[in-house]
Amino acid sequence: MKNIKYNDEVISYQLIRSKIKNMYIYIRDGKVIVKVPTRLKEKEIDEFVNRKARWIYEKIKQEKEMLKEEKIKLEDINRLETIVKKTIEKYETLLGEKTNKVRIKNIKYAWGSCSSNRNITINQKLALKDEKVIEYVVLHEMCHLTYMNHSKSFWQLLETYMPQYKEYRKTLQ
Numbered sequence: 001m002k003n004i005k006y007n008d009e010v011i012s013y014q015l016i017r018s019k020i021k022n023m024y025i026y027i028r029d030g031k032v033i034v035k036v037p038t039r040l041k042e043k044e045i046d047e048f049v050n051r052k053a054r055w056i057y058e059k060i061k062q063e064k065e066m067l068k069e070e071k072i073k074l075e076d077i078n079r080l081e082t083i084v085k086k087t088i089e090k091y092e093t094l095l096g097e098k099t100n101k102v103r104i105k106n107i108k109y110a111w112g113s114c115s116s117n118r119n120i121t122i123n124q125k126l127a128l129k130d131e132k133v134i135e136y137v138v139l140h141e142m143c144h145l146t147y148m149n150h151s152k153s154f155w156q157l158l159e160t161y162m163p164q165y166k167e168y169r170k171t172l173q
Helices: 042-051 053-070 074-095 124-128 131-143 152-161 165-170
Strands: 002-006 009-018 024-028 031-037 102-105 112-114 120-123
Touching: 002 042, 002 053, 009 053, 024 053, 031 042, 042 053, 074 102, 074 120, 074 124, 074 131, 074 152, 112 131, 120 124, 120 131, 124 131, 131 152, 131 165
Parallel strands: 009 031, 102 120
Antiparallel strands: 002 009, 024 031, 112 120
């Protein structure tokens, strides 16, 4: 194993010499593998790896993030789907508003979203949250079916159906 340093972090990598023409870097399961031609000099290898240090660092970071996201188990997603469906049905009746499509997917920018086409998307990371927090996010997005903004009227409508929404909202920040 060899090491490089990037952002005050030491990154270890395995060096494999092989009958190839070019140098390659692979990252699998958090392990960095550098494949180089058999006769390549150490200095050239070190220069190559150091030039790619930022890329290696970013790829490792991305892989760690993906592994965290994969920890959401299938039963958690099924639970989330059940809660979302139940909540949509409840509030469609109470609000007198119909949704077009409801999707659960991995979104990075928000806990939920509502489009002008009446499509609601719920972040799958909510699968790890309390049922009331999930209900808050779904209701929040459904209130956008009436008000496509965060006006005073929007928040009043939300509070009408969930007076303690601020308590749930705090857990998402």
